Amino acid sequence: PFGLFLGHLTLFLISIFYLICALGLMGNGTVLWYLCFVIKKNPITTYVLNLAAADSAVLICLLCITLLSLLKETNNSIIVILHCFFLAYSISQYLLTAISIEKCLSVIFPIWYRCHRPECLSAIICVLLWIMPFLFLGLLVFINENFKVSQSICIINFILCTPLVIMSTAVLFIRVFCSLHRRERGRFYIVLLITLFVFLLFGTPLSIMFICISFGYLNYMYMVISLMGACINSSVNPLIYFLIGRKKMHQSKETLKLIFQRVFSDNVGCRESGQSA
Secondary structure, X not given: OHHHHHHHHHHHHHHHHHHHHHHHHHHHHHHHHHHHHOOOOOHHHHHHHHHHHHHHHHHHHHHHHHHHHHOOOOOHHHHHHHHHHHHHHHHHHHHHHHHHHHHHHHHHOHHHHHHHOOOOHHHHHHHHHHHHHHHHHHHHHHHOOXXXXXXXXXXXXXXXXXXXXXXXXXXXXXXXXXXXXHHHOXXXXXXXXXXXHHHHHHHHHHHHHHHHHHOOOOOHHHHHHHHHHHHHHHXXXXXXXXXXXXXXXXXXXXXXXXXXXXXXXXXXHHHHHHHHO
């Protein structure tokens, strides 16, 4: 009976996993479409566009990994997909860290941020963050030391990114809920704060899992929970954009274009700088 229950539970979790991945791909695909072809670009949309692309890659890799595992495929293809998953996850983590740091700078030093920030900074940072993990992968292939390089990258991701995200979350929490100008706090600050909380809750366990694997410790149940958390973390952002961007429930239906424009507008930062000046 227990084995039958475990089998049904596994099937249920797999079904939920695939459902979340499918919805996440649809949501991130919608965000990619609107930010690429519909909405006017600004520094915020540049980051969010790349984050949606990285999250989509994470979900695709997760789907492929679980499918190959169910088919009991153990050839080199699953190793390649695992590396791609690790790259996409790292890029997503780096992008979220970069967004949070930049918005914290805009809060702490608004005048300096507006006066000295290069217009193309978001694009440059995104390009560098996409290139950096591939350089790590090239190093991994070149020296053929999977254990050492993977261990180093996992430790760097966790030790560097997680504290920065925690500090940024604290700053943005103060900015959102303790500001005197509550009406002008900006929807994107709320979106980013929720996204950071979601990452700390659902994304961080995967980094810990990578570190445990690098040191030779693997717990199957924790691995399942971590992968499910990574799936949720990469799927939920479009829903956050939609819920925070729309107006009150009783009002008429709004287009996704209007909702995304309201969320990703950079006008709040302009007003803040003018008021500080």
